[in-house]
Amino acid sequence: MSDYTTATGHDVTTVQIAEGNQVRYWCHSLGCTEAQLRESVHAVGTAPERVRAFLATLSERGVF
DSSP, rough: SSSSSSSTTOOOOSSOSHHHHHHHHHHHTOOOOOHHHHHHHHHHHHHHHHHHHHHHHHHHOOOO
C-alpha cells in the first residue's frame, strides 16, 4: 500500500478490486457499479485517473 491513503486506509493511487471493501470504496468514489469498475480496470489498468476517464467515455457513448 502506498503512503497516499484516506482516513479509512484506502490506497488512493491504485484502484484495487481484490477486496470487497476496496471495491465498495472505488464504486462509491467513481459513481459506478462493481461490474463497471471491474470492466474498466480490466480495460485500462488500475490508475484512478484512467479508470475515471474510461468510465466517462463509456457514459458519454451511452454504454453505461
